[in-house]
Amino acid sequence: MDLGLMIERRPPMLVLSIGGDLEMSSVPQFRDAVIDAISAGEHHLVVDLSATDFIDSTGLGALIGALKRLRSADGSLQVACAQPRLQELFKLTDLDKVFVLHQSVEEVVAAGIPNSSKRSEWL
Amino acid sequence: MDLGLMIERRPPMLVLSIGGDLEMSSVPQFRDAVIDAISAGEHHLVVDLSATDFIDSTGLGALIGALKRLRSADGSLQVACAQPRLQELFKLTDLDKVFVLHQSVEEVVAAGIPNSSKRSEWL
Amino acid sequence: MTEGVPNMDKKDKKDNKDLVTLEIPARPEFLGLVRAVVAAAANVESDFRDDRDEDLRLAVSEATTNAIEAHQLIGLDNRISVQAAMSDDRIEVVVRDQGPGFDPAALEAMPEPGTPERLFFENGLGIPLMRELADESDISSSSDGTTVRLVIYTRRYL
Amino acid sequence: MTEGVPNMDKKDKKDNKDLVTLEIPARPEFLGLVRAVVAAAANVESDFRDDRDEDLRLAVSEATTNAIEAHQLIGLDNRISVQAAMSDDRIEVVVRDQGPGFDPAALEAMPEPGTPERLFFENGLGIPLMRELADESDISSSSDGTTVRLVIYTRRYL
Numbered sequence: 180m181d182l183g184l185m186i187e188r189r190p191p192m193l194v195l196s197i198g199g200d201l202e203m204s205s206v207p208q209f210r211d212a213v214i215d216a217i218s219a220g221e222h223h224l225v226v227d228l229s230a231t232d233f234i235d236s237t238g239l240g241a242l243i244g245a246l247k248r249l250r251s252a253d254g255s256l257q258v259a260c261a262q263p264r265l266q267e268l269f270k271l272t273d274l275d276k277v278f279v280l281h282q283s284v285e286e287v288v289a290a291g292i293p294n295s296s297k298r299s300e301w302l
Numbered sequence: 303m304d305l306g307l308m309i310e311r312r313p314p315m316l317v318l319s320i321g322g323d324l325e326m327s328s329v330p331q332f333r334d335a336v337i338d339a340i341s342a343g344e345h346h347l348v349v350d351l352s353a354t355d356f357i358d359s360t361g362l363g364a365l366i367g368a369l370k371r372l373r374s375a376d377g378s379l380q381v382a383c384a385q386p387r388l389q390e391l392f393k394l395t396d397l398d399k400v401f402v403l404h405q406s407v408e409e410v411v412a413a414g415i416p417n418s419s420k421r422s423e424w425l
Numbered sequence: 426m427t428e429g430v431p432n433m434d435k436k437d438k439k440d441n442k443d444l445v446t447l448e449i450p451a452r453p454e455f456l457g458l459v460r461a462v463v464a465a466a467a468n469v470e471s472d473f474r475d476d477r478d479e480d481l482r483l484a485v486s487e488a489t490t491n492a493i494e495a496h497q498l499i500g501l502d503n504r505i506s507v508q509a510a511m512s513d514d515r516i517e518v519v520v521r522d523q524g525p526g527f528d529p530a531a532l533e534a535m536p537e538p539g540t541p542e543r544l545f546f547e548n549g550l551g552i553p554l555m556r557e558l559a560d561e562s563d564i565s566s567s568s569d570g571t572t573v574r575l576v577i578y579t580r581r582y583l
Numbered sequence: 584m585t586e587g588v589p590n591m592d593k594k595d596k597k598d599n600k601d602l603v604t605l606e607i608p609a610r611p612e613f614l615g616l617v618r619a620v621v622a623a624a625a626n627v628e629s630d631f632r633d634d635r636d637e638d639l640r641l642a643v644s645e646a647t648t649n650a651i652e653a654h655q656l657i658g659l660d661n662r663i664s665v666q667a668a669m670s671d672d673r674i675e676v677v678v679r680d681q682g683p684g685f686d687p688a689a690l691e692a693m694p695e696p697g698t699p700e701r702l703f704f705e706n707g708l709g710i711p712l713m714r715e716l717a718d719e720s721d722i723s724s725s726s727d728g729t730t731v732r733l734v735i736y737t738r739r740y741l
């Protein structure tokens with residue numbers, strides 16, 4: 180399955196858009212993209228799921244993994260996802276409490292890098 | 303599989319457009335539509351394959367069957383098919399010598415009911 | 426080590442009319458094929474609502490992912506089998522592997538979301554999700570392998 | 584009554600890594616599923632050109648249509664099996680039924696197109712078409728059933 184990855188610079192953020200499937204077969208490619216971004220000095224990532232076809236628990240796990248990596252580099256991970264189906268999936272897995280879901284990449288970019296909020300103390 | 307049949311009156315012709323698949327599972331529905339048309343007095347049919355997804359030998363056989371039925375009712379069957387893939391299929395099965403393939407329904411309608419041509423003497 | 430005993434073989438003998446079986450290599454590249462097959466099989470003669478199609482695709486994908494992981498864990502080349510039995514108002518899917526098995530009752534409970542511990546759990550989301558999405562689910566596992574049975578109705582009744 | 588002996592079982596044992604098996608009820612409603620599966624299987628790791636995808640879908644659909652007809656002819660409820668073996672540059676598909684069999688060598692030649700007789704032939708187009716589309720094809724048939732083996736390359740070499 181194809182991750183359908185597109186990468187766009189929106190300084191100070193980097194947007195990873197997933198146009199395909201995020202599951203066991205494509206997670207390695209996603210993980211590599213996150214690692215590459217961090218080593219290129221990009222510590223504030225936005226994952227855009229607006230056009231994502233399919234995401235499963237392995238894909239959600241990869242998002243958690245990316246968040247951990249970015250946090251330990253004093254970075255941030257934000258998710259843009261307007262698809263009701265995917266929002267429901269985050270809720271079902273309680274990950275709506277780990278990730279703030281934004282309606283669009285534009286919304287994330289407009290809000291800027293998140294402050295060290297209450298959430299960031301323990302994440 | 304779904305035949306995706308749409309029927310449109312273009313007097314003196316009747317257009318049957320196939321938007322889905324014409325194969326073993328949908329041929330009975332196509333055959334019934336032809337029989338219904340003939341008993342409703344429509345003897346000049348146009349089969350529009352412009353939006354057809356898939357057609358196999360069973361589907362081609364059904365077109366031959368329809369042509370036979372219409373001929374014995376002094377009618378006609380014309381085919382509109384601009385898809386290169388389907389044109390090739392008619393060629394592979396030599397059915398390009400049985401059916402004249404038109405580029406579009408509009409082309410058929412503009413040309414009108416075919417004269418009793420050389421072809422119609424033996425078909 | 427058994428939570429309900431899936432038994433499709435018996436049913437298979439009684440009525441094999443609407444049974445589709447798929448066997449795939451134990452590799453993640455084939456997950457998309459499994460999803461496509463169960464969704465297509467479900468809708469051959471019944472009309473599953475879009476949300477149920479998605480529930481089906483995801484639940485079966487989770488079970489198949491685990492089956493593939495189980496074979497990869499022990500370097501087993503054998504294929505994974507996915508069987509779908511359709512009736513008017515439901516589809517029953519059985520995913521079988523020949524992996525090492527596990528004890529479904531002993532799965533660690535997840536830490537509370539919103540706690541720091543939660544972040545260490547990149548895994549363990551699959552089975553809870555699968556159980557949540559399916560209308561019925563049983564896992565039966567032994568050292569010979571694991572069989573997961575999932576039932577999805579055409580409509581959500583909850 | 585045999586035209587080449589397909590033998591995928593042997594291969595199966597040597598290398599079962601890229602083998603997908605599908606079993607479907609012998610009913611035309613499942614033809615679309617078979618087409619979708621072989622096209623998806625072909626493209627999991629290779630890149631078939633669009634025209635080859637279409638050749639594959641059509642050739643396999645013809646073979647499966649005949650298999651379904653063979654079971655229906657004798658009222659046999661058993662399922663049809665479709666096996667796809669993928670390698671870098673090709674896919675090999677074997678369609679098996681347990682129908683009454685036939686003699687492929689004795690198929691009537693078709694009347695010339697453009698002759699009045701041709702119009703009486705609504706049938707008999709399938710096997711010639713299948714052979715034309717596939718790069719390799721064998722039919723092996725006995726009273727126990729029929730096995731059709733088709734090979735399609737990723738690109739057309741002719």
Ligand SMILES: Nc1ncnc2c1ncn2[C@@H]1O[C@H](COP(=O)(O)OP(=O)(O)O)[C@@H](O)[C@H]1O
Nearest residue numbers: 491492495524526527548549550551552553571
């Ligand atoms: N088919 C299976 N065979 C063997 N072990 C399994 C199987 N399915 C699940 N497990 C075990 O249960 C654990 C939890 O599975 P799951 O909830 O899907 O999360 P994950 O696969 O991400 O760990 C797996 O890590 C594995 O140890």
Ligand SMILES: Nc1ncnc2c1ncn2[C@@H]1O[C@H](COP(=O)(O)OP(=O)(O)O)[C@@H](O)[C@H]1O
Nearest residue numbers: 649650653682684685706707708709710711729
């Ligand atoms: N799998 C099969 N089992 C038994 N008979 C078969 C099979 N495939 C083909 N045949 C026989 O060969 C004939 C020609 O097949 P085909 O060229 O596909 O045309 P059609 O199916 O339209 O008759 C069939 O009518 C049938 O008698």
